[in-house]
Amino acid sequence: MHPFLSSQLSSIAALCVKHGVTHMELFGSAAGADFNPRSSDFDFLVELDPQIPGSRAKRWTELADGLEALLGRHVDLV
Numbered sequence: 001m002h003p004f005l006s007s008q009l010s011s012i013a014a015l016c017v018k019h020g021v022t023h024m025e026l027f028g029s030a031a032g033a034d035f036n037p038r039s040s041d042f043d044f045l046v047e048l049d050p051q052i053p054g055s056r057a058k059r060w061t062e063l064a065d066g067l068e069a070l071l072g073r074h075v076d077l078v
Helices: 003-007 009-019 058-072
Strands: 021-027 042-048 074-078
Touching: 003 009, 003 042, 009 042, 042 058, 058 074
Parallel strands: 042 074
Antiparallel strands: 021 042
16 A cells, blocks of 8 residues: 555545445555556545435545545546
């Protein structure tokens, strides 16, 4: 995991709680040595709690927007 991402774990966890994430995994270049600080994005595998009322699509997009604002780069959620 890239050190910058490690430094943001508590903030990422707070976003996960806010948006009802039950599982999140990092994959892609940020999970290994191929991360390029100038061009790489962050890729996450995400599972949302289906028991939380409301739109999962809205939670999904708000999570992506929150992560991008926090991390300062594009985020892909799968």
